[in-house]
Amino acid sequence: xxxxxxxxxxxxxxxxxxxxxxxxxxxxxxxxxxxxxxxxxxxxxxxxxxxxxxxxxxxxxxxxxxxxxxxxxxxxxxxxxxxxxxxxxxxxxxxxxxxxxxxxxxxxxxxxxxxxxxxxxxxxxxxxxxxxxxxxxxxxxxxxxxxxxxxxxxxxxxxxxxxxxxxxxxxxxxxxxxxxxxxxxxxxxxxxxxxxxxxxxxxxxxxxxxxxxxxxxxxxxxxxxxxxxxxxxxxxxxxxxxxxxxxxxxxxxxxxxxxxxxxxxxxxxxxxxxxxxxxxxxxxxxxxxxxxx
Numbered sequence: 001x002x003x004x005x006x007x008x009x010x011x012x013x014x015x016x017x018x019x020x021x022x023x024x025x026x027x028x029x030x031x032x033x034x035x036x037x038x039x040x041x042x043x044x045x046x047x048x049x050x051x052x053x054x055x056x057x058x059x060x061x062x063x064x065x066x067x068x069x070x071x072x073x074x075x076x077x078x079x080x081x082x083x084x085x086x087x088x089x090x091x092x093x094x095x096x097x098x099x100x101x102x103x104x105x106x107x108x109x110x111x112x113x114x115x116x117x118x119x120x121x122x123x124x125x126x127x128x129x130x131x132x133x134x135x136x137x138x139x140x141x142x143x144x145x146x147x148x149x150x151x152x153x154x155x156x157x158x159x160x161x162x163x164x165x166x167x168x169x170x171x172x173x174x175x176x177x178x179x180x181x182x183x184x185x186x187x188x189x190x191x192x193x194x195x196x197x198x199x200x201x202x203x204x205x206x207x208x209x210x211x212x213x214x215x216x217x218x219x220x221x222x223x224x225x226x227x228x229x230x231x232x233x234x235x236x237x238x239x240x241x242x243x244x245x246x247x248x249x250x251x252x253x254x255x256x257x258x259x260x261x262x263x264x265x266x267x268x269x270x271x272x273x274x275x276x277x278x279x280x281x282x283x284x285x286x287x288x289x290x291x292x293x
Contacts, residue, residue, distance in 0.1 A: 012035040012170040018115060022110055026110075027048070030042065030044060033171065034155040034168070036159065041152040051101055061077060063097040104136055137263055142241065143241040144268075147243070147248070147255060147263075149172075151252050157223060158253060191208075192207060194207050222253060230245050
């Protein structure tokens with residue numbers, strides 16, 4: 001509700017719809033999301049392999065779904081002759097767009113700007129839709145990914161906007177549960193592919209059923225008026241991730257407070273920082289929350 005008493009809940013639907021429009025354009029997969037009343041949480045996977053496999057024409061076709069490009073890119077896509085002196089400029093445009101289509105900053109820009117315009121038009125005003133610029137963190141291993149996904153999926157329960165995951169509107173967990181009841185997975189979300197990666201191009205290397213059970217168990221514990229405990233099956237999953245149950249509850253309730261940079265085991269963090277020539281010590285103290293030992 002706004003200060004005027006007007007209900008803005010429909011705008012959460014705008015954000016969710018736009019998120020999936022962009023997922024179909026960018027080489028970026030949506031693993032988890034939760035559209036809250038005044039902010040958005042989203043877990044994304046950059047799909048470099050897909051971006052690199054796109055032909056030059058496919059890159060431009062994807063980009064033109066969002067932007068007009070220029071006269072040369074339009075000519076190329078239509079199959080018209082590109083003059084010799086225009087080829088270099090065309091190649092530069094294609095390289096630029098290929099890079100942008102797997103860039104999270106461009107993804108968020110394309111998400112935020114149209115939503116802001118739509119909200120401003122509705123309110124007859126100008127300005128930003130979100131209060132500040134988005135913050136991003138690198139998730140370096142499976143434990144970090146799963147912990148962050150559960151944190152995101154449980155946002156409405158922590159905020160007391162919903163009692164159960166299936167009642168959490170505008171979230172990935174609701175979509176996954178609805179699809180699971182039909183024996184399916186949402187085509188717009190990065191799929192769970194079980195514990196085997198064989199013959200699977202991409203996906204989350206865990207069982208969907210295990211994840212849904214873990215989130216449900218955790219949600220029951222988080223809610224003050226529900227007694228619950230981690231089931232034997234969920235406990236096995238946490239053991240596989242090398243996370244203590246006590247740490248898991250802390251991760252799924254305080255992930256945003258615990259981590260202010262890349263998230264992963266000390267080994268993964270070291271490799272990441274060496275690659276980017278960053279100092280590991282700025283982030284290493286947070287690793288203890290992700291490890292059982």
